[in-house]
Amino acid sequence: MAPISVPIASRLPSSLRIAPTNAIVTRVLNRLSRPALLSLALDWLDEGNQSLTAPYLRARGDDADDEDEDGDFYPPAASLEALREHYTDLQNRKGSKRDVLDRILEGDWRHGLSLYQLAMADLQHMYDHPTSQKWTAFQIVPLKAEGDDASAVTAVVDKASLVVPRFHPSSFLRNLQAQILPDIKVHYNFDRHKHLPLLLLRIFILDSPYNTSLAASALPADVDSRAGATAAPRLTNVESSRTIYIAFPDASPFVYLSSAQSSSPAGERAPGSGVAGSSSTSGAAAAASLRSLVVEAIPKALSQAHERYALKPTNLATRNLTELLQRRGAGRTNTAGGGWGIYADEKTTIESPLSTLLPESVASRLEGKNGKGADETPSISSSTKRAASPGKTRDQQQAKRRKQIAAARFGLSAKMGDGCGVERIDIVMQDPFPGGRRFDRAVDRGEPMAVDEGPVPTPADRRRSKGGRRSQIDAALARDEEEAEEEEARVREQARKTAGQEPDEEAETGVDDGESTWRPRVALTFHGPHVFAGLRQLVEAGIIDGEKMPGWMTGEEGVTVGAVRHGRIRGHKGSGIP
Template identity: 70%
Template sequence: MAPISVPLASRLPSLLRIAPNSALVTRLLSRLSRASLLSLALDWLDESNQSLTAPYLRVPDEYDDDGQASDFYPPARSREALQEHYTELQSRKGSKRDVLDRILEGDWRHGLSLYQLAMVDLQHLYDHPASQRWTAFQIVPLKVEGDIGNGEDGMTPATAVVDKTSLIVPRFHPSSFLRNLQAQILPDIKVHYNFDRHKHLPLLLLRIFILDSPYNTSLATAPPPPSTKVDRRTAEKMTSTPRLANVELSRTIYIAFPDASPFVYLSSAQSYSPDAEHLSGLGPSSASSAASLRSLVVEAIPKALSQAHERFALKPTSLATRNLAELLRRRGAGRTNTAGGGWSIYADEKVIGDSPLSTLLPASVASRLISTNDTSREPVSSSKRAVSPGTTRAQQQSKRRKQVAAARFGQTARLDDGYGVERFDIVMLDPYPDERQINTAPNLEDAAVTEEILEAASAPALARAARRRSKGGRRSHIDAALAYDEAEAEEEEARERNVTRSTAGDDQDEENEGEADRNGAGSIWQPRVALTFHGPHVFAGIRQLVEAGVIDGEKMPGWMTGEEGVTVGAVRHGRIRGHKGSGML
């Protein structure tokens, strides 16, 4: 009698093997180079990994002479023999296809375990660091405000708000985190987790592999049985397209935990088969499924980190990039989190003598003082510091532009620094200046008064843009970020009005609204201008434009130097507003 598989709430075991002829296995291995495949095979043959990555070896008296001759890849007699063979392949030239066929049809013909697939996926991430797009989230502590109750009898209901004065950092333990995270996963899906220490960066990677199956046995990787109760359209689609196994509909997402930092980095949900839902004829679209998976993980992470009397939440930081090194630089444990652009000289630990915070004199000033106090030397003539006659005006302007770029960008935004951002989205929320605004200097005291005017003027434009986006098309990153910011700002304003509203405050609000109407709020024209910068290193390109004279470095706003540390933001009153503020944490 065949064993019965009962749906369980546990996670997928690392020993669960997937058939080598599966399209998922072939697709994952085909992304690697020949050198990476050989390196992985040697790691699988290591003695410490034999419980999860054991190869297919020859059993004594299993093969006769005829069977061994008919097998194109006869199994080896021992693990040591396979190690010698793959070590020899590293020193010889050959094709990647030969190595791939030997792995799938010879030494691991009985299938690859989920642990081996995790190693393959992580190796591809190390070989191609820009293959994933990461978003930085801040882990913020929460506190309870109000009375515990339902709001009756004049009591304010208890709400959890961000505690900005708390210095509590969640304690992270991998086994406890996985146990709490598994409790937040839906029971009708199965997940495989794999932790790995990054080879080059100080962070811990968690790979989450999700299958749409309630079983944690071989049934999870088997193709779904044909359903009898389907409509005519679904039946025609199922007969015209092949039915894929659950493993073909799987998705993967990464979570990176930097060392000694209250941030986490979350990658986009990755589907191994882009047309999996279309071919299977089942389930939602790929984009909606990826979004739901990512939102599920975002909600589960703070719950898994929380403990009794210590609750946490994830706060977006408006920083998304494919460069993990840039994320560690901007949202890590270093000193450059809020010191970008020209301010980076204050956080650069390598610059000891030239830092403005250093108590030592810079080397240039010290050498000048020594030469001045030394009476044995002749005084430096002022004619030597004059510009030589051969120096043209163009060379002087070029040198001036480079000095301005060095002052605005500091030690950042260089092509070879390894901290490139490939996309930068900005939307301008300032109204179009009229004659009165051009001829009159801006008054900073009126900024608070005109804030409501600008919001009232921008509301119709944002509403029209939302209606256009709802009709179809891809939603940009800047639209999603601004929608989140506006919703959270409205919630916070409503909460503050419920707590601190008074009669005098209401009268003052009515007076401000009347003044705004008298100033002609409806006549303000505010076009929605969005700027998107693309390139391998956006801010290095802007720095080159400043050095070339295309952009005026002296009048350039600070957000163009990358000093705010955000990749999505809105500019109002000349300042960038990232996630609820100036963009800085």
């Protein structure tokens, strides 16, 4: 009698195997190169992984199936040692990736690949392509009960606390599993990054209430009542799965969350469905809901009794994990970006950041030279100008001056090939337009305006009016404004309770005079493999004035999405400190 599968709340076991004919298996393995496939197969054949990655081997003393194996294109091996020798021999000679892939799926692992093997293949692809995932940095902030009552339901961020939650993988997974909905099943896999000081958690989610082989089986076929025919089986639960990564840097109060990846390719029409691309549309919505679910579950999994935490966005998103560790890691560069990075360099000793001249060792490193004299030390102050060298033309002197300014503004950062590149920066200018006061006085005098701006569109109207890539600026601004309003209301309420006064209606309904100034919406978007390195090259070329350039253009603010008001980035201002 076949076992009965009952929906339970436990997670998926790593030993659960998926048929090699499943589309998700071939899709995951097809992304790997031939050397990566051979290296992965040798890892599967390791003695320590045999409980989860055992291959299909010929039984010892079984001579009855010799005639059947004669017609097998990939006859099973007799031992693990023979398979290791075979794959090692494949590494030493040339061949095609298709031969290796067919050998794995139709020969040695014909009985299926376990979820642990799929996780290893996914992680191998991420190691081979470091920019395949888009990461967003979140800060773990402690919470405290609002008011004197420690048992209060509402809590606010404790800005004075320096407590960092203790992270234990098994306890974190147990608490995280308690936050997962019971109608889906999740497989977790921890892995230590090969090159960076962080721990990776891969979360693989299936839309199934079962944790047995039924979770990887096809859904029932659809029956067309009009034609009386049965359509093809619908997509399996595995093909409609979602994958998301969480990175935990060492000794850092930050976590990095990747975008949810759908296993179904974009635009693919599901069998049995009548609308092409419907699966991709629903998959994008499901991926977004999955990501929000994980964001809400992480602080709950980290919290303990009398220690509650929350995740706070840092407005830093990139595909480069090295840049995230540089800006939101355990090092000293979290609050010392751009030219201030020289004071966070452990190899140099600088007495005070108020010094106008950089030390000789730092200046030589900024210029990329060794053993040069002190006359080439870049000066931050414009008052310390030196006499021009007699053998140099004016253009050479200006080019040298621009390089010195770029070295002073950017420091040791923003160099091509440093591995800390940011691909996209979205900035909205909220400063008043120069001369806006004159426009306001002209309106007061009754003079007609030259341009009729019309009603100011809302962020929702802008999203409906234009297509293309959806910007994160509107969401970030709405989030910051909501947090600022809540904080202001909370402070005002506490002050009122302390003074024993009634609410001040005039103060609550007052209008800020500064908001009446004309503020045109100007959005700046920078694209490229290394945005700040490109800005540094523009400064060295004289296209951008390095002396008047704002600090957020040098990368010292450490954000990729933000709004500029009064010359400063609103929100975290790059410090990472709430």
